[in-house]
Amino acid sequence: MRGVLRYAYLLVLGVWLGTIVCFSFVVAPVAFRAFGPMQAGEVVGAVLGPYYRLGRIAGVLAVVGALLLGRGATARRPWQAAAAAHAIGLAATLWAGTVVFPATQRLRAALHAEGTAPASNPEFARLHRRAVGLNGVALIAGLVGLGCASAALRE
Numbered sequence: 001m002r003g004v005l006r007y008a009y010l011l012v013l014g015v016w017l018g019t020i021v022c023f024s025f026v027v028a029p030v031a032f033r034a035f036g037p038m039q040a041g042e043v044v045g046a047v048l049g050p051y052y053r054l055g056r057i058a059g060v061l062a063v064v065g066a067l068l069l070g071r072g073a074t075a076r077r078p079w080q081a082a083a084a085a086h087a088i089g090l091a092a093t094l095w096a097g098t099v100v101f102p103a104t105q106r107l108r109a110a111l112h113a114e115g116t117a118p119a120s121n122p123e124f125a126r127l128h129r130r131a132v133g134l135n136g137v138a139l140i141a142g143l144v145g146l147g148c149a150s151a152a153l154r155e
Contacts, residue, residue: 002072006153009065013149016058016089017142023051024135037119038112045105052097055138059090062142066149078152082145089141096134100127 027047031040063086070079104127111118118124 002069005065005068009062009069009149012058012061012065013086013142013146016055016062017139017146019051019054019058020135020139020142023047024139037117041108041118045108048097048101052093052101055093056090056097059086059093059138062086062145063090066145069149069152073152075152078148082148082152085141085145085148089138089145092134092137092141096131096138100131100134103127104131 028044031043034040035043063083066079066083066086070076070083073079104124107121107124107127108118111121111124
């Protein structure tokens, strides 16, 4: 059973980190190169809802998985550190998905109604920087958690 739990934990972590990397370094940049800023913003905005839902689910499962794997381990500290790192990544994902993203979407809609490009609005730029920063925190925290877990899995 422990082997299945390890597999599920690593799978969830791979999906979560892979999603962050794919969105940040492939989907968003390609959308902005392929479409104009207005269309690309719409595409990225449409992707972000499912992106944050998947991040929340994967983040919760990663924290729970690390805690469960730590319960039966001889060295619990690496698993506790992994769980703490995943919790930080989950918090960043939750903040970005439940606070920053909805604020960005509301502002985007208001700016479109005015005929103003979101990229030219200082508040939109601030929210975008915050979202990018939180995404970076989630990625780094996930990688730190993976590092801690890899040390624990060697046992």
